[in-house]
Amino acid sequence: MSYKFVRVAQVLLFISLAYTSNAQAPKGPSANAKIDALIKKMTLEEKVTMIHASSSFTSGGVPRLGIPELVTSDGPHAVRAEHGRDWELDKNVYDSGTYLPVGTCLAATWNTKLGYDFGSVLGSEANFRGKDVILGPGINIIRSPLNGRNFEYQSEDPYLVSRMVVGYIKGVQDQGISACVKHYAANNLEKNRNTVDVNMSERALREIYLPGFKAAVTEAGVNTLMGSYNKFRGQWATQNHYLMNQVLKKEWGFKGLVMSDWGAVHNTMEALWNGCDIEMGTDLSMLPKPNYGKFFMGDTVLQLVRSGRLDESIINEKVRRILYVMYKTNMIDGQRKKGAYNTKAHQQTALKVAEEGIVLLKNDNKLLPLSSTVKSIAVIGYNAERKQGMGGGSSQAKAFYEVTPLEGIKYVGGNKVNITYSPGYKIERGATADRSMIRQAVEAASKADVAVIVGGWTHGYNYSVWSDNAYDAEDVDKPNMTMPFGQDELITAVLKANPKTVVVLMGGGPIDMTQWVNNTPAILQAWYPGMEGGNALARILFGQVNPSGKLPMTFMKTLADAPSEKIGITTKDTQRLYYTDDIYVGYRYFDTYKVEPQFAFGHGLSYTTFDYSGLKVQGGKNKATVTFTVKNTGNVAGAEVAQVYVNQPKSTLPRPEKELKAFEKVMLQPGQQKTVTLTLNEDAFQYYNDGLNKWVLEPGAFNIMIGGSSRAIKLNGKVTLK
Numbered sequence: 001m002s003y004k005f006v007r008v009a010q011v012l013l014f015i016s017l018a019y020t021s022n023a024q025a026p027k028g029p030s031a032n033a034k035i036d037a038l039i040k041k042m043t044l045e046e047k048v049t050m051i052h053a054s055s056s057f058t059s060g061g062v063p064r065l066g067i068p069e070l071v072t073s074d075g076p077h078a079v080r081a082e083h084g085r086d087w088e089l090d091k092n093v094y095d096s097g098t099y100l101p102v103g104t105c106l107a108a109t110w111n112t113k114l115g116y117d118f119g120s121v122l123g124s125e126a127n128f129r130g131k132d133v134i135l136g137p138g139i140n141i142i143r144s145p146l147n148g149r150n151f152e153y154q155s156e157d158p159y160l161v162s163r164m165v166v167g168y169i170k171g172v173q174d175q176g177i178s179a180c181v182k183h184y185a186a187n188n189l190e191k192n193r194n195t196v197d198v199n200m201s202e203r204a205l206r207e208i209y210l211p212g213f214k215a216a217v218t219e220a221g222v223n224t225l226m227g228s229y230n231k232f233r234g235q236w237a238t239q240n241h242y243l244m245n246q247v248l249k250k251e252w253g254f255k256g257l258v259m260s261d262w263g264a265v266h267n268t269m270e271a272l273w274n275g276c277d278i279e280m281g282t283d284l285s286m287l288p289k290p291n292y293g294k295f296f297m298g299d300t301v302l303q304l305v306r307s308g309r310l311d312e313s314i315i316n317e318k319v320r321r322i323l324y325v326m327y328k329t330n331m332i333d334g335q336r337k338k339g340a341y342n343t344k345a346h347q348q349t350a351l352k353v354a355e356e357g358i359v360l361l362k363n364d365n366k367l368l369p370l371s372s373t374v375k376s377i378a379v380i381g382y383n384a385e386r387k388q389g390m391g392g393g394s395s396q397a398k399a400f401y402e403v404t405p406l407e408g409i410k411y412v413g414g415n416k417v418n419i420t421y422s423p424g425y426k427i428e429r430g431a432t433a434d435r436s437m438i439r440q441a442v443e444a445a446s447k448a449d450v451a452v453i454v455g456g457w458t459h460g461y462n463y464s465v466w467s468d469n470a471y472d473a474e475d476v477d478k479p480n481m482t483m484p485f486g487q488d489e490l491i492t493a494v495l496k497a498n499p500k501t502v503v504v505l506m507g508g509g510p511i512d513m514t515q516w517v518n519n520t521p522a523i524l525q526a527w528y529p530g531m532e533g534g535n536a537l538a539r540i541l542f543g544q545v546n547p548s549g550k551l552p553m554t555f556m557k558t559l560a561d562a563p564s565e566k567i568g569i570t571t572k573d574t575q576r577l578y579y580t581d582d583i584y585v586g587y588r589y590f591d592t593y594k595v596e597p598q599f600a601f602g603h604g605l606s607y608t609t610f611d612y613s614g615l616k617v618q619g620g621k622n623k624a625t626v627t628f629t630v631k632n633t634g635n636v637a638g639a640e641v642a643q644v645y646v647n648q649p650k651s652t653l654p655r656p657e658k659e660l661k662a663f664e665k666v667m668l669q670p671g672q673q674k675t676v677t678l679t680l681n682e683d684a685f686q687y688y689n690d691g692l693n694k695w696v697l698e699p700g701a702f703n704i705m706i707g708g709s710s711r712a713i714k715l716n717g718k719v720t721l722k
């Protein structure tokens with residue numbers, strides 16, 4: 001193709017993108033006209049300043065025209081501490097804020113209202129701290145249990161992600177702050193994130209990896225989106241024509257701006273053409289005197305436009321999107337909310353999310369809640385006294401305070417219970433079980449009525465962002481699913497000394513429990529539960545709170561069972577990754593291939609019991625309505641997440657054994673019952689046929705399955721769609 005032809009075609013594409021994306025006025029024609037007028041007044045240099053970083057967390061502004069810098073902050077579960085403009089730490093600033101539970105804990109609440117509250121806290125604290133954009137939510141699909149960043153994300157299931165993400169984003173943006181959904185797309189492992197080229201079928205992309213992002217754009221109206229580090233089908237994701245221009249901006253009509261992940265742009269032309277609006281990153285090479293003009297979307301752009309090799313309209317389109325977001329969030333001409341910091345209400349949200357997100361995995365003989373006859377508890381395990389907030393990488397949270405599990409147990413247990421503590425293991429990668437530490441723990445356990453071991457994964461150490469001992473962290477993947485630091489031996493020994501042992505696991509996902517799971521009466525999954533996590537956990541242990549969290553991901557027995565390992569490829573250090581597990585991610589794999597998980601997707605116990613009855617399924621035109629009753633048949637109030645799964649037994653392309661398509665969290669007093677009515681729209685029945693390259697609804701019979709987890713189906717129905 002001739003150079004001229006390419007130029008004309010590219011300019012036409014940009015005009016069409018600007019049109020389809022409607023990337024102009026947030027507030028009708030006047031804002032639109034204001035944006036036009038501003039762009040007209042700007043020099044080329046000023047425009048280019050706006051499309052790249054001006055410091056580690058800002059992009060450029062134009063003071064002459066009243067255009068401020070865009071100030072970003074991580075994300076996703078706190079407003080991050082100040083880092084100066086270029087990582088020279090600011091001292092004496094008030095930057096210890098509300099530390100919310102991590103993404104997996106939020107998703108485990110299955111409570112969309114809490115998603116909104118969570119976002120509101122972030123929006124409000126961002127306002128207080130003078131930030132314009134919160135770099136969250138992170139919503140990459142949890143495909144492999146090894147991904148070090150799963151804790152920041154939400155689920156293996158695209159429907160659950162989509163429901164939680166809308167609340168989060170609206171919560172942030174109703175405070176007048178922009179959310180930034182990340183990392184688009186297919187950044188499902190960390191170790192090779194800067195080099196790996198991810199390939200997958202169009203069906204897997206559409207059915208599994210994109211729905212959360214689509215909901216963020218089309219339902220929540222997210223203002224900004226971050227492109228990921230990896231390549232996708234041979235082209236860097238941040239500058240990927242298909243992902244950015246075609247799908248995000250054209251198909252979904254995204255109106256806001258795309259920013260790169262930090263340092264994710266790799267060349268100028270591709271980034272400019274393929275939808276990246278702001279290149280973010282830190283100019284580390286030039287510190288302490290950074291030169292952001294050196295960025296790919298910096299001075300080179302000036303030369304390209306001046307020499308006629310690049311049409312200025314392409315830069316205008318990016319500036320227009322940035323100004324759109326600025327007008328929408330009152331950064332220009334407007335009044336911003338003041339926000340609030342460290343309020344009781346924010347801390348209560350942190351508590352509530354932890355209380356509803358901690359999952360009771362096992363509870364034999366009703367060991368929990370601890371009865372009033374329990375007079376002594378041996379608390380064991382390093383995670384009981386460890387503060388977690390600063391772990392994990394860019395999502396580190398400098399907390400106003402953080403209640404550890406040990407503190408929570410002491411506080412809620414009060415002085416009627418005698419509590420001892422022994423760490424039980426050392427946090428040291430590769431360390432085997434320390435005999436004398438195990439001996440101490442065993443001795444304490446044998447003298448106590450109950451032992452509570454708080455262990456699991458680790459999340460950074462000693463307030464450093466990354467460390468050798470971080471398993472749940474950015475830039476890190478787990479080597480396997482084996483419990484680190486000799487914890488298997490510790491738990492086995494403690495169980496022998498005191499069979500009344502509760503195991504509490506921290507971490508972003510599953511750990512291999514096969515050595516002790518059968519002998520352990522009670523197990524809780526506590527994720528990283530935020531600043532109020534210790535209180536939430538203790539309130540659950542002592543029965544002040546009835547657990548209602550449900551796993552947002554399958555807990556497989558061993559790594560060998562994980563579909564990413566078994567039918568996909570994960571652990572090979574390969575630069576080109578093919579997701580051969582395709583759409584069979586999480587329970588879609590376990591249920592279709594009949595592999596027994598340790599704990600199923602959607603699983604989570606309560607201190608009460610629930611009964612399901614009276615299913616009615618009514619078919620309509622391309623949709624169905626399901627009605628059923630949930631009753632609390634126990635003695636305490638509790639909440640049940642009723643889950644609706646759909647299956648199509650006969651279809652042109654094979655479909656999973658079940659797929660989550662609706663859910664509702666129902667709060668019930670003892671003996672109370674509620675009738676739940678949920679609508680299954682067209683998309684609940686469709687799948688993506690990549691032979692035809694479109695979503696299809698193939699008429700026929702569909703099975704409807706309802707229950708308390710993907711493996712605890714209580715009601716079965718059918719509907720036939722014509």
Ligand code: BGC
Nearest residue numbers: 074075135182261262394474
């Ligand atoms: C992470 C992003 C984060 C950014 C800024 C990157 O390394 O991948 O999630 O928002 O840094 O801290």
